[in-house]
Amino acid sequence: MPLLFPRDDAIDVRHRYKPDIIKGDMDSIRTEVLDFYTNLGTKVVDESHDQDTTDLRKCVAYVRDLAPNLDKSNLCILVAGALGGRFDHEAGNINVLYRFSTIRIILLSDDCLIYLLPRTHHHEIHIQSSVEGPHCGLIPIGMTSVSTTTTGLQWDLTNTEMRFGDLVSTSNLVQGEKITVQSSSDLLWTISIKKT
Numbered sequence: 001m002p003l004l005f006p007r008d009d010a011i012d013v014r015h016r017y018k019p020d021i022i023k024g025d026m027d028s029i030r031t032e033v034l035d036f037y038t039n040l041g042t043k044v045v046d047e048s049h050d051q052d053t054t055d056l057r058k059c060v061a062y063v064r065d066l067a068p069n070l071d072k073s074n075l076c077i078l079v080a081g082a083l084g085g086r087f088d089h090e091a092g093n094i095n096v097l098y099r100f101s102t103i104r105i106i107l108l109s110d111d112c113l114i115y116l117l118p119r120t121h122h123h124e125i126h127i128q129s130s131v132e133g134p135h136c137g138l139i140p141i142g143m144t145s146v147s148t149t150t151t152g153l154q155w156d157l158t159n160t161e162m163r164f165g166d167l168v169s170t171s172n173l174v175q176g177e178k179i180t181v182q183s184s185s186d187l188l189w190t191i192s193i194k195k196t
Helices: 010-016 031-039 055-066 087-099
Strands: 021-024 043-046 076-080 104-108 112-117 123-126 132-139 145-151 160-162 169-173 178-183 187-193
Touching: 021 055, 031 043, 055 076, 055 087, 087 104, 087 112, 132 178, 178 187
Parallel strands: 021 043, 076 104
Antiparallel strands: 104 112, 112 187, 123 178, 132 169, 132 187, 145 160, 145 178
């Protein structure tokens, strides 16, 4: 895994980007990591009693509830390291996108990013071509997309039905700086991240 700050001292980075809170069931955090951040004043919320929700779901709910009067349509949560490990964890993280579909949550790995496109909106995706693309996909999870229409892709869809076991739009390519998507069901948007 490439370092986010390759020219900086690791300890300096950890001090500079200290989390305000560590929340979860604490089953996968190393003791020395927990001790390091506790000694820096990070608050720890142990929710090991709750085994019905994932750590990510607990944390997104915490962020959502932090400012109850905040307009959630402007909230964006970036989740680094959300992909590329065990598939069951990845599926759990994708489930969180659906659970909090009114909040923009971006799952990020070294290779790609994923976020949910709710069926309630017409989407315009602005491509940052210096860092993302060209490979992309639109994937219906949990239900058939009876009709999906796109612009800006090499293989655009026009009122196309997509479902698992049949057509899904994977291994597509972005063709410009703007993609539009309209679908009858929620879709996952995924796009590759360029290596620097």
